[in-house]
Amino acid sequence: MHMADALLSPTVGATMWAVSAGGVAICSARLCRRRDDRLAPLMGVLGGFLFAAQMINFSIPGTGSSGHLTGGLLLAILLGPSAAFLTVASVLMVQAFFFADGGLLALGCNIFNLGMIPALLVYPLCYRRLIGPAPGRRREVAVTMFSALLAMQLGALCVVLETAASGVCALPLGKFLLLMQPIHLAIGLVEGAVTLAVVSFLRKARPELLVRGSAPAGAPGRLVLAGFLVCALLVAGALSRFASVQPDGLEWSVAKVAGGASLPQQRGGLPALLGALQRKTAWFPDYQPAPAAAPGTATAPVMAASEGRPVSGKGSGVAGVVGTAVTVLLVAGAALLLRRGSRAAVPPEV
Amino acid sequence: MASVHGALLDLKRLDQLAGGDTPLHRLDPRAKVLATLVFIVCVVSFGRYELSALIPFFIFPVCLIAAGRLPAGYLATKVALVAPFAIAVGIGNPFFDRTLLLHLGPLGISGGWVSFASIVVRTALTVSAALTLTALTGFTSICRALVRLGMPKPFAMQLLFLYRYLFVLAEEGGRAARARELRCFGRKGSGFASYASLLGHLLLRTWQRAERMHMAMLARGYTGAFPAAQAGRFGAREVVFLLFWSTLCITLRFYNGAELLGTLITGHLS
Numbered sequence: 001m002h003m004a005d006a007l008l009s010p011t012v013g014a015t016m017w018a019v020s021a022g023g024v025a026i027c028s029a030r031l032c033r034r035r036d037d038r039l040a041p042l043m044g045v046l047g048g049f050l051f052a053a054q055m056i057n058f059s060i061p062g063t064g065s066s067g068h069l070t071g072g073l074l075l076a077i078l079l080g081p082s083a084a085f086l087t088v089a090s091v092l093m094v095q096a097f098f099f100a101d102g103g104l105l106a107l108g109c110n111i112f113n114l115g116m117i118p119a120l121l122v123y124p125l126c127y128r129r130l131i132g133p134a135p136g137r138r139r140e141v142a143v144t145m146f147s148a149l150l151a152m153q154l155g156a157l158c159v160v161l162e163t164a165a166s167g168v169c170a171l172p173l174g175k176f177l178l179l180m181q182p183i184h185l186a187i188g189l190v191e192g193a194v195t196l197a198v199v200s201f202l203r204k205a206r207p208e209l210l211v212r213g214s215a216p217a218g219a220p221g222r223l224v225l226a227g228f229l230v231c232a233l234l235v236a237g238a239l240s241r242f243a244s245v246q247p248d249g250l251e252w253s254v255a256k257v258a259g260g261a262s263l264p265q266q267r268g269g270l271p272a273l274l275g276a277l278q279r280k281t282a283w284f285p286d287y288q289p290a291p292a293a294a295p296g297t298a299t300a301p302v303m304a305a306s307e308g309r310p311v312s313g314k315g316s317g318v319a320g321v322v323g324t325a326v327t328v329l330l331v332a333g334a335a336l337l338l339r340r341g342s343r344a345a346v347p348p349e350v
Numbered sequence: 351m352a353s354v355h356g357a358l359l360d361l362k363r364l365d366q367l368a369g370g371d372t373p374l375h376r377l378d379p380r381a382k383v384l385a386t387l388v389f390i391v392c393v394v395s396f397g398r399y400e401l402s403a404l405i406p407f408f409i410f411p412v413c414l415i416a417a418g419r420l421p422a423g424y425l426a427t428k429v430a431l432v433a434p435f436a437i438a439v440g441i442g443n444p445f446f447d448r449t450l451l452l453h454l455g456p457l458g459i460s461g462g463w464v465s466f467a468s469i470v471v472r473t474a475l476t477v478s479a480a481l482t483l484t485a486l487t488g489f490t491s492i493c494r495a496l497v498r499l500g501m502p503k504p505f506a507m508q509l510l511f512l513y514r515y516l517f518v519l520a521e522e523g524g525r526a527a528r529a530r531e532l533r534c535f536g537r538k539g540s541g542f543a544s545y546a547s548l549l550g551h552l553l554l555r556t557w558q559r560a561e562r563m564h565m566a567m568l569a570r571g572y573t574g575a576f577p578a579a580q581a582g583r584f585g586a587r588e589v590v591f592l593l594f595w596s597t598l599c600i601t602l603r604f605y606n607g608a609e610l611l612g613t614l615i616t617g618h619l620s
Contacts, residue, residue, distance in 0.1 A: 004432070004435055004436045004439070004473055004476075005390065005393075005394055005472065005473065005476035005477070006394070006436050006440075006469045006470070006472035006473040006476060007436070007439055007440075007469065008394060009394065009395070010391050010394050010395045013391075013394065014391075024501075024502060024505050025502050027504075027505075028502035028503065028504040028505050029502070031504045032503075032504055038564055040504075040507055040508070040511060041511060041560050041563050041564045041567065042557075042560045042564070043508050043511065043512075044508060044510075044511020044512050044514065044515050044560075045511070045515045045519060045556050045557070045559060045560040045563070046556065046557075046560070047508065047511070047512035047515075047516075048512060048515040048516045048518065048519030048520065048556065049519055049523075049552060049553055049556040051512070051516055051519070051520060052519050052520045052522065052523025052524070052552065053523065053549055053552065055520070055523065055524075055527075069549065086504065086505055086508050087508060087512075089505070090505065090508045090509045090512045091512065093509060094489065094509070094512060094513065094516070096480065097480060097483070097484045097489060097492065098360070098361050098364055098365075098481075098484060098489070099360075099428075099432075101432070103390070103473075103476045103477060103480055104386065104387065104390055104476065104479075104480050105390050105391070105394055105476065163439070167398065168398045168465070168468075168469060169439055169440060169442070169443065169465075169469065171439070171442045171443075171446065172446060175442075190542075193542065193546075194542075194545070194546055194549065197542075197546030197547075197549075197550070198546060198549050198550050198553060201546065201547060201550035202550060202553065202554070205550070205554060206554065206557070209557060326608075326611050326612065326615060330611075331405075331406075331408050331409050331412050332412075
């Protein structure tokens with residue numbers, strides 16, 4: 001479920017970064033208030049545990065495929081939501097830097113999909129509500145499975161939405177949904193079963209460990225967080241529509257022809273900056289000025305108008321290919337020179 | 351990820367590269383982190399059909415790898431390992447998007463293929479930039495840089511703790527996984543029951559270890575914060591580095607370097 005940088009537009013990436021950074025800030029502040037010294041090392045090793053656990057695959061019987069634990073819900077049960085969220089986020093960060101799972105721009109999305117949804121959304125709003133103070137075996141099974149499934153489905157849904165909002169990938173939304181959701185239904189089932197098995201194992205082996213996570217958090221904080229999340233989702237939704245329409249540039253060029261700007265310009269801050277950057281993509285693509293959009297352009301395929309450049313121009317295509325080849329040579333040459341230069345600069349080993 | 355041990359060795363190798371001693375290694379991590387971010391934002395902000403404009407961006411990772419004397423082949427393998435995901439998602443494009451976009455002589459290239467190639471190139475660019483950053487800087491330094499750029503302390507603490515215990519725990523997990531592999535024949539024994547109890551035991555051991563570590567840290571005077579290492583300086587070299595790469599990336603973002611060069615050459619020929 002790790003997303004990749006290449007599938008994201010900067011607007012979506014930056015929005016999700018902002019959402020995840022907000023989550024990290026809030027959870028950090030909450031942990032500071034709790035002043036439990038023991039928690040920090042514990043979170044550290046549990047992060048390590050999660051990392052190790054994600055590397056061990058299990059085989060899914062009957063299918064010949066395999067999967068691994070994502071662990072957001074498990075950690076939330078053991079540690080409480082804030083600590084679990086920070087732990088998952090830190091694991092994702094290490095994975096982004098060392099294995100490039102996802103990537104730096106996609107880190108915000110991944111933290112949201114894999115960390116925020118299970119730990120801050122599903123655990124407090126679904127799992128803890130439903131499980132009650134002293135759950136029976138059947139209830140525990142049902143609630144854990146349901147929560148794991150819900151977390152997985154929501155995560156997969158967010159992956160689809162973020163990809164669609166970025167508009168880089170041409171997969172139609174419906175087909176992508178049909179591909180993603182059933183697969184993650186299966187993975188969610190296994191995730192729920194593993195979570196359940198580990199929790200019941202711990203309950204038998206060290207029942208005192210499970211007390212910590214069930215300490216109730218302050219209700220107001222939770223409300224604030226929920227409100228924040230809803231706002232963030234709304235902003236993400238609004239911005240992503242903005243992002244998915246904008247790179248096409250179709251409406252932009254139509255608006256330019258009509259002589260009126262139909263887009264609201266009063267957005268401030270980073271999104272506006274990135275939006276402006278993207279708008280530049282649409283109508284000032286390269287060194288060439290965009291050709292005057294004739295009324296006929298509007299009926300042409302979206303792609304033809306998208307970059308605002310003469311798409312069938314032979315010259316531009318050939319120039320692009322030749323330029324690419326020369327650039328590759330130049331880059332390789334620069335690398336060779338740099339390497340030789342630096343080797344010469346190294347003092348001989350003593 | 352092939353095996354736990356392989357992954358662990360990989361992790362160590364990438365971090366050992368950060369121990370190098372080139373001018374790039376000695377730069378303040380903040381400059382490198384910021385330059386990489388500018389680079390990534392510039393790369394992904396291109397429209398989906400822009401391909402030739404992306405190629406000049408390879409100058410950034412290639413120069414850093416060369417000047418930092420990093421093993422290029424090893425990094426390329428790591429990039430290739432990540433590629434399948436992007437390919438899996440992007441391979442749909444040629445089937446859904448069949449509009450002809452480019453004509454190279456008699457050959458027509460559809461928009462789907464162009465956007466597919468663009469996705470793959472972008473993946474290669476962003477992934478290699480992230481790996482190069484790690485290999486040049488090291489994870490601990492990146493964390494410190496992020497704290498100084500405004501990341502909350504508890505999260506940084508969590509990252510540093512995680513990084514410290516990662517090797518210990520991953521080794522333990524690897525040992526358990528290998529033991530399970532050796533004791534089960536074919537598919538038998540690799541099923542769900544043994545997996546759950548394996549994870550449970552791993553968790554228990556982890557927890558006990560955490561308690562022991564915490565006692566030991568308290569005994570040595572741990573007060574809730576790591577003492578800060580020597581603070582780096584954001585000097586003239588850092589400013590020059592950051593300005594140079596940001597300017598280059600932003601220029602390449604707005605002017606298609608490859609196409610400019612191409613018209614220059616084709617114009618010269620005709």
